[in-house]
Amino acid sequence: MIRRDSKVPFYHQLYEILRHKIVRGEWHPGDILPTENDLLDTYRVSRSTVRQALDALVGEGLIYRQRGRGTFVAHPTVEQTLMRIVSFTDDMYQRGMKPSTEVLVSELVPAPEDIARQLDVEPGEELTYLERLRLADDEPMSIEASYLVHRYCPGILNDDYSKKPLRLTLEEKYNIRLVYAKQTIRAVNASRRLAGKLGIPVNAALLAIERVSYSKENIPVEFIRFYHRGDRYLLYNELRD
């Protein structure tokens, strides 16, 4: 249902609702969606708002429309993680695995110099630090270490992020939507600590991704370091000439 008092626009709420149904498998490729009129009745919004939500899904390649027939869930031709910002949870569902999360660390820390530079703040400025172990089908998959500029979202660590996405709280409580990100990808050998957490041999290969995410005002808000198990995690993407 759409929260009328939320700061999140209706169309974006509806977009999230529909996206979930597709990504989490409630609706399957080829399935027909409710008509625009149905959606408009169900969610009590205007047709423009419904179409704005659907437009976003079309742009993402998740659905397609046929005039006179209806709107359908697209067959996952391709288009993947490398181009879109996807939460770990959605990512795993798309890969057909059951995601779960374990919070390892949740605290405030002074900004290390390299991260401060990426987040465009002074070294030593207060950052939230949230380190989580991500599991897929109950087997360790990744370590995700996330830094947020605490000033933008004071008190955000009071919530429990083993169940709830960090992005959701950011949007709902702080009205911060991360719309753009830059990342670097490389391969590293697992340290003793990472190997222990991930249940793999020391020196096993990890896919290390560092990502800086920007708000719609183009302000860097989050720095994340992912360590994905090389033997389990794959990135896909497409290239054009």
Added chain:
Amino acid sequence: MIRRDSKVPFYHQLYEILRHKIVRGEWHPGDILPTENDLLDTYRVSRSTVRQALDALVGEGLIYRQRGRGTFVAHPTVEQTLMRIVSFTDDMYQRGMKPSTEVLVSELVPAPEDIARQLDVEPGEELTYLERLRLADDEPMSIEASYLVHRYCPGILNDDYSKKPLRLTLEEKYNIRLVYAKQTIRAVNASRRLAGKLGIPVNAALLAIERVSYSKENIPVEFIRFYHRGDRYLLYNELRD
């Protein structure tokens, strides 16, 4: 001016009009566009229609909007650098390093089953196999193992690919242009052989990329496996929500 009797939707006519002014240089990067209200008056359409036209231009990266300020012609800086097919040589120059190449293997081989599947040919079909060591500033950087469907480019291995890009011969002699590719990225530990070639310790982390490239007729032509040194090679990309 917008033709009311045309079958072309108003928003698309307006989109073309505005697009021309940008592409043909009437408006320059950083220039402010007329406000939505101006456009609505000038072209005698509703605000929704104006916005639909502008949305298309935003999606194309030609303009950007700033609430409270206005709409501007975008600087053609980057963004669309998302992920282009780039040769190793160009790639290294972009990174400010001097590329060089050493051919390790150049021969015909029967298609292994997994590669045959990716190239949509029968297992055992004749493929060219070209294995090259890539160096940057005279230091080993990557191993690149390339398979081509020999039937599409017979005799291609007669040339020397330590100096000349394979793609160039494909285009010039066989009129095959690779315009599209899919790839997977993962992290692996270096085998004894790879480690030796790359001058790194056994088990060092490598970025392993497998890429299938398609011709403009959408036929898979080439399968490449890259092994990039984790300590030297970095992938960079951008994401959008």
Added chain:
DNA sequence: TAGTGGTCTAGACCACAAA
């Protein structure tokens, strides 16, 4: 013919930037 998505209008109120 009935129902779908495609296009379009004329309003309205809001958050934000700049003067």
Added chain:
DNA sequence: TTGTGGTCTAGACCACTAA
């Protein structure tokens, strides 16, 4: 305070598909 783009509504008519 004024003007911008951001969101939203409640209509309308159209072209197309399928029954």
